[in-house]
Amino acid sequence: MNTRVNTYGQPSLEWTVVGSDIGPLLLAATGRGLVSVVFHADVPVRRRALRQLGERFGVEPVESSSGLLAEAIRELSAYFAGELREFGLPLDWSLSGGFNRQVLRELATGVAYGAVVGYGELARRVGQPGAAQAVGVAMGSNPLPVVVPCHRVVESDGGLGGFGGGLETKRQLLALEGVLPAPLF
Structure with missing residues (x-):
């Protein structure tokens, strides 16, 4: 260590x-x-x-x-500044554990810049189909937002879902990554 x-x-x-x-x-x-x-x-x-x-x-x-x-x-x-698409920082995962840590690690490594994933799909990726609500809880407990991109997790019907930083912040991050159009003003 x-x-x-x-x-x-x-x-x-x-x-x-x-x-x-x-x-x-x-x-x-x-x-x-x-x-x-x-x-x-x-x-x-x-x-x-x-x-x-x-x-x-x-x-x-x-x-x-x-x-x-x-x-x-x-x-x-x-x-x-739009110049970095993948963080290369060492992360200290000590503020998350168990299922939450498993989900957050999958999110950090498996959902690329400019892409989104549904809560249910992320649950399936970690071997827990049907745990979409638990994935939502993991997103809400993310101690490393932006770097571990919980803003890239959306509802299966295309809705934004929740976000600890507020929905406007989530919209801004998704617009920065080209997922949503940038605000007009």
């Missing part, structure tokens, strides 16, 4: 907020990789997310836009 530690021998947990086309995103990383992406990271959202991450990992999150997060910032910037 390649876990960076701080000067006190504890695992590192670094965070920053970056601007994006869909609003401010809080990024957090451990020595294993990117661990969390949080939408709409205004001050109250940021405080709550950092408190939860600190409690989960037992360390005080440290603000930094270099070190553990430099590559995540670079790749997200390239993604929103």
Whole structure:
């Protein structure tokens, strides 16, 4: 395990907020990789997310836009500029487990930029036909949205379905990837 530690021998947990086309995103990383992406990271959202991450990992999150997060910032910037279609970041999956982790890993590796998949199809891909609702729960618990593209999961009838970042954010991400037309204004 390649876990960076701080000067006190504890695992590192670094965070920053970056601007994006869909609003401010809080990024957090451990020595294993990117661990969390949080939408709409205004001050109250940021405080709550950092408190939860600190409690989960037992360390005080440290603000930094270099070190553990430099590559995540670079790749997200390239993604929103339309220059990156596949993330190559190391990911720390410790905030998801079991079925949710299985579904999210399949989503990350099996649904390409510019494509969509239905909840039921994703359930079938992980060997759990009939678990479409559970896939929806996994999408709602995704700690790494955008990078693990839960915005690419839609209803079987073509509806957008739900989205933790809000339906307008989902529309914007799908438009960026060419799945939906860009808004007129």
